[in-house]
Amino acid sequence: MNARDELIRRLAIKRRRQLGSLSTEAFEELELAVRENPSAFVEDAEEEAFALVAQALARLDESRHDDDLLDDEQFMQARAQRLARLEATCAQALSLDENCGDALLLQLLAADHSPDELVGRLLDLDARLEEACGPLATGATGDAWADVFSRPHLRVRAALARTCADTARFGMARSICEDLLTLAPFDHLGARLTLALTLARLEDEDGFEWLDVREGRKGNAWFHLSRALLMYKLGRMPAARRALNGYDRLCTGGAYILLQPIFVDTYLPDRPAFEPGSFLEATLAAHEAEPIIVDTPDFTWWASEQPGFYTSAIGYCERNGLDWRDPNAM
């Protein structure tokens, strides 16, 4: 989540409301001025709260820089401190604006509830925001994301969809993702990625094809992995092999990360930004797919048996000086 940019946009829009209608150029000028010094434009408790959340997220990003240097215990300690700090800032933000969607969402996520518990709480939060801010709507631009004040609620919805998928509620995940794609067709939050995995798990080939066409068949780590899983589950092995091959060729480190999953921390509040085709992309996709992969118990074994896949994984590992753990010892 790019909280700083959102804060600037929110403040500029609120100032414009005061000034009356502005030309596009004038609005851009205004945005530049806000960017220089956002705090000078904060004029109500709602924005004060949002600014606190933006600061907290910036601090969170910074505090993660040294994570690689920590051992497991130190990491867990640092993480706990980080989440406690985040929680405290969210509480502060909520004392200013009790319906600050991002503070409410981050507070829930930082509490480390079990995913099953989280589903219920996110459903409540979604209902609460709907009551406080009205239902999400596509708006004049055709995409709810264009209204920066709708974004916190959209993030809650996307988190709910991911948590539904995490708790094996794929029917719910599918309908929430489909709604999100209607509300916000440009899909900045990547509901289509959750949906791709969900359709693979539900073995819904027609649904998946529809989504793939909607994506212009451009593919990414989620889509390649979902297709491989879907074809494998449907027993269409030549197609499954082709999809797996595509995943291996087009997703940097994809083979490695499928055979050597690594810890990915809670998304705070949404999926981290990634470069298309990057190792991070494959890592996030494999992480989100994990419950579905485990539910298809021989899938990774089968993948590692496909010509070139294992070699590709080992090759990526060696070229990048990564660890290789014996899968039997995990």
Next chain:
Amino acid sequence: MAFDPQREDYQRLGLRFARSLDTSNPAEATRAFATFGRRFARERDTLPQSDGDRAFHLVATAAKHIDYELPFATDEEAENLIQHGHALLDEALQLDARCYDAMRMKAAADNPSFEAFFSFLTEGAEEVRRTCVEQRDHILANGESDERTLLAADIALRPYLRWIATQAEQALICGRNREAVRLTQVGLEADPHDSADMRFTAALAYAKLEDEQGLDALLLGPTATRGTRPANDPWTLLARLALAHKRYDLRAASDLLAELIRTYPHAAESLVRQIELPEGVFARLSVRPYSEDELVLALSEATVLLQEGRDPEGRGVLGVWLAGQAAQTLPRAVLQMLAEQAEANARAMGSSNQDGPR
């Protein structure tokens, strides 16, 4: 009704014995048949039997060892039971190269992965179907239309029904839920009375696919008369419960849980334990309807539903919820005992599993 290997062994020899009797002298035949039970139990070799019958007897004995004795055996006994069981299956195949039960049971042990076993079953299915259907049709065409002929025809088809039922179960375990549904539909067409209880596997697969309509059609549609019991078997209840939990209808899920607890003895304990049993290699274990064992068995097969999803305990989202809800209905002393048992089991598993889990 599941398949009971001992009973089927008895039925096979009984049918053959009856056919060998002189039908022109009913009194004599009745008198002779009165000796059958004793001879079956003690002087089996004096009864007429084909190589197929002999092979099936070995299969039934192997099934007794592997499916019914092994789960209760010590490590040492277990090794013997397995070896003996496999020797019996080898011998069965020497007697009857088309003893599909033996072939399938051997393959269950010989194939290293679910995937490999599933592929084996898929490759063999058509031949097994053809052979068994031919045998059945031959019996129906040449026999009188009496009960015995119908039973013999029924028995001829059973190896195929067990084959396809196993195939469907394996598909479910492999995460191939649509294939599991398709296979149960094929099986139910061949066996409209569902003597293999394939609808139980279908119910679990529909729950995995979150296809409530599919489940309703299976249970409420024109085929609802199949089977001799209402749809309150534990497979169907667990499938419905999983569906309710998946749509976050916790009220409905709790109601179904209460129904399980009302219907099955010691249900709460079983729901807390959630023991995972090995699948029966002959067929789904034959247990009494509405017994504690039946729920234990269904819970074990429902592992695919219980253990799915992320949860901090690694037990699966539905598994944790079920255990938590069921635990609330139990006194503290019982929970304490269950926890101690679980701990002891985990320790035992840990010591015998030092190579690490798969």
